[in-house]
Amino acid sequence: MFDERRIRIITGHYGSGKTEFAVNYTFGLAAAGFKTAIVDLDIVNPYFRSRQIEPLFEEKGIRVISSSIKGLSGDIPALSPEINTVFHDKSYQAVLDVGGDKVGATALGRYHESLDREPYDMLFVLNANRSFTQDLDGAINYIREIEHGSRQKVTALVNNTHLCGETTIDEIMKGQVLCEKVSDALGLPIKYVVAHKSLVPKLPQNLKGEVFPIDIYMKKPWE
Amino acid sequence: MAKELWKGNEAIAEAAIKAGCRYFFGYPITPQNEIPEYMSLRLPQEGGVFLQAESEVAAINMVYGGAGSGARVMTSSSSPGISLKAEGISYIAGAELPCVIVNIVRGGPGLGGIQPAQSDYYQATKGGGHGDYRLIVIAPSSVQEAVDLTQEAFDMADQYRIPVMIMGDGMIGQMMEPVEFRPVAKRTLPEKTWATVGTAGKREPNIINSLFIDPQECENHNIKLFKKYDEITANETRVENYNVEGAEIVFVAYGTTARIVRNAINKLAEEGIKAGMIRPITLWPFPTEAIEAAANQASVKAFISVEMSMGQMIDDVKIASNGKKPVHFYGRTGGMIPTPAAIVEHAKKVLGGAK
Numbered sequence: 001m002f003d004e005r006r007i008r009i010i011t012g013h014y015g016s017g018k019t020e021f022a023v024n025y026t027f028g029l030a031a032a033g034f035k036t037a038i039v040d041l042d043i044v045n046p047y048f049r050s051r052q053i054e055p056l057f058e059e060k061g062i063r064v065i066s067s068s069i070k071g072l073s074g075d076i077p078a079l080s081p082e083i084n085t086v087f088h089d090k091s092y093q094a095v096l097d098v099g100g101d102k103v104g105a106t107a108l109g110r111y112h113e114s115l116d117r118e119p120y121d122m123l124f125v126l127n128a129n130r131s132f133t134q135d136l137d138g139a140i141n142y143i144r145e146i147e148h149g150s151r152q153k154v155t156a157l158v159n160n161t162h163l164c165g166e167t168t169i170d171e172i173m174k175g176q177v178l179c180e181k182v183s184d185a186l187g188l189p190i191k192y193v194v195a196h197k198s199l200v201p202k203l204p205q206n207l208k209g210e211v212f213p214i215d216i217y218m219k220k221p222w223e
Numbered sequence: 224m225a226k227e228l229w230k231g232n233e234a235i236a237e238a239a240i241k242a243g244c245r246y247f248f249g250y251p252i253t254p255q256n257e258i259p260e261y262m263s264l265r266l267p268q269e270g271g272v273f274l275q276a277e278s279e280v281a282a283i284n285m286v287y288g289g290a291g292s293g294a295r296v297m298t299s300s301s302s303p304g305i306s307l308k309a310e311g312i313s314y315i316a317g318a319e320l321p322c323v324i325v326n327i328v329r330g331g332p333g334l335g336g337i338q339p340a341q342s343d344y345y346q347a348t349k350g351g352g353h354g355d356y357r358l359i360v361i362a363p364s365s366v367q368e369a370v371d372l373t374q375e376a377f378d379m380a381d382q383y384r385i386p387v388m389i390m391g392d393g394m395i396g397q398m399m400e401p402v403e404f405r406p407v408a409k410r411t412l413p414e415k416t417w418a419t420v421g422t423a424g425k426r427e428p429n430i431i432n433s434l435f436i437d438p439q440e441c442e443n444h445n446i447k448l449f450k451k452y453d454e455i456t457a458n459e460t461r462v463e464n465y466n467v468e469g470a471e472i473v474f475v476a477y478g479t480t481a482r483i484v485r486n487a488i489n490k491l492a493e494e495g496i497k498a499g500m501i502r503p504i505t506l507w508p509f510p511t512e513a514i515e516a517a518a519n520q521a522s523v524k525a526f527i528s529v530e531m532s533m534g535q536m537i538d539d540v541k542i543a544s545n546g547k548k549p550v551h552f553y554g555r556t557g558g559m560i561p562t563p564a565a566i567v568e569h570a571k572k573v574l575g576g577a578k
């Protein structure tokens with residue numbers, strides 16, 4: 001776990017749970033003792049962005065880099081020059097949380113020169129319960145659009161199939177079947193199978209991909 | 224159909240398509256942009272038309288035209304954009320045309336901010352535009368409810384020839400929840416004999432208009448509208464009562480706020496305090512009778528209207544409770560969201576004072 005290249009890019013359909021995975025991943029990296037930074041590149045979603053829980057990151061010594069315009073209500077696609085830090089300062093282990101569609105991915109494309117210089121890992125978070133990524137064609141199309149927008153290539157898949165609090169093992173396995181199809185079609189490995197901590201013991205053994213237990217941090221106001 | 228995970232805004236858009244909406248006219252504004260974006264992708268697939276107008280004013284007048292031809296039409300916006308549409312909404316109400324208008328409310332006044340709010344309650348339920356008119360105003364509290372009620376909204380609009388507003392705060396529009404698209408109860412809908420679809424030389428032309436040169440005629444029109452509004456009040460008022468029986472304190476809350484209040488009620492129960500909630504699902508017609516009934520209930524000591532505003536619905540709660548029980552208020556505004564803990568504290572303070 002966490003053995004990806006220094007620059008990790010997290011992409012996926014908005015609403016796939018991409019940010020929740022990115023947040024958990026970042027916390028895991030920091031807990032493993034790495035000097036960690038999270039870059040919130042989401043210029044598409046106005047709510048539920050990783051910057052929303054900035055104090056939680058700071059508590060754990062994680063550097064948060066987001067918009068150059070501070071404040072939750074920022075509706076301005078302003079990328080901070082500070083983002084370049086993670087490309088230049090190689091002492092950081094970096095997680096880039098990218099907006100969830102081809103438009104959101106365009107923000108990442110701006111850094112293609114830096115990314116050309118250093119190999120990265122780009123994880124595509126797949127949720128088989130999202131309308132546009134429910135079948136093989138839809139998922140491949142979405143991956144291609146994000147690759148096109150970001151000018152980068154996905155290097156691995158993450159099965160994050162869920163229904164918020166109503167997730168069952170069957171749901172996760174449904175997503176696993178789709179991930180395996182995408183994996184075969186595109187020659188991409190399934191790197192992680194995400195499940196809430198409470199569901200992990202019930203998951204079958206020998207899944208393709210490592211089981212990645214998560215907690216929920218991106219909460220709704222009544223949760 | 225199995226459940227899927229949907230973002231509130233796109234779920235509302237898909238529900239409209241499932242309800243037969245084939246025309247969407249709009250203009251972008253956060254936090255509702257996923258609605259036009261989704262429509263721009265899906266409507267052409269369904270043989271419909273998505274059009275981004277040059278302004279909100281243009282968009283609502285395109286809705287006016289589309290609705291006049293008898294088509295199922297929708298527009299969506301967020302607070303400042305709805306203000307711009309207000310004139311057109313009044314015209315549509317005056318001309319008795321069915322359409323659906325979505326307002327994903329953000330903080331105000333003015334440009335305000337993009338975080339969730341409920342401070343357009345007055346605008347939605349008391350006017351916004353000019354003249355004596357009403358909209359049916361529906362306030363979903365979950366993405367599932369948004370999906371069900373958006374589909375029903377088109378039927379309501381057609382049944383009564385009235386614009387229906389779906390009023391969600393930004394959270395309803397932006398959050399992800401499991402959803403099942405399911406058919407809504409069938410209504411017998413009147414034929415649209417008034418629509419401007421061409422006479423084929425067989426009848427007099429239909430005229431869609433809200434102008435009355437003769438004041439008596441205009442008054443008659445208003446009286447006719449209000450007969451219809453009475454009928455809607457009798458037939459379409461929707462409300463959910465949660466733990467109201469035996470409650471000492473009754474919250475009144477809708478939308479996202481109702482979800483938070485539900486959590487607060489459960490926390491209060493853990494401390495032995497009996498609290499309940501009346502959740503208006505239609506903001507107009509307002510569930511006056513449910514509040515009146517609670518006001519007459521011996522156990523109830525007070526009401527608390529909880530809103531993401533400085534207190535707008537509280538007026539309707541006071542009118543409905545008619546001085547029988549005190550009505551208090553707790554709210555956050557400008558895009559701030561009340562926490563369950565703050566609501567619990569406020570309830571305790573009110574009960575302490577009410578004893």
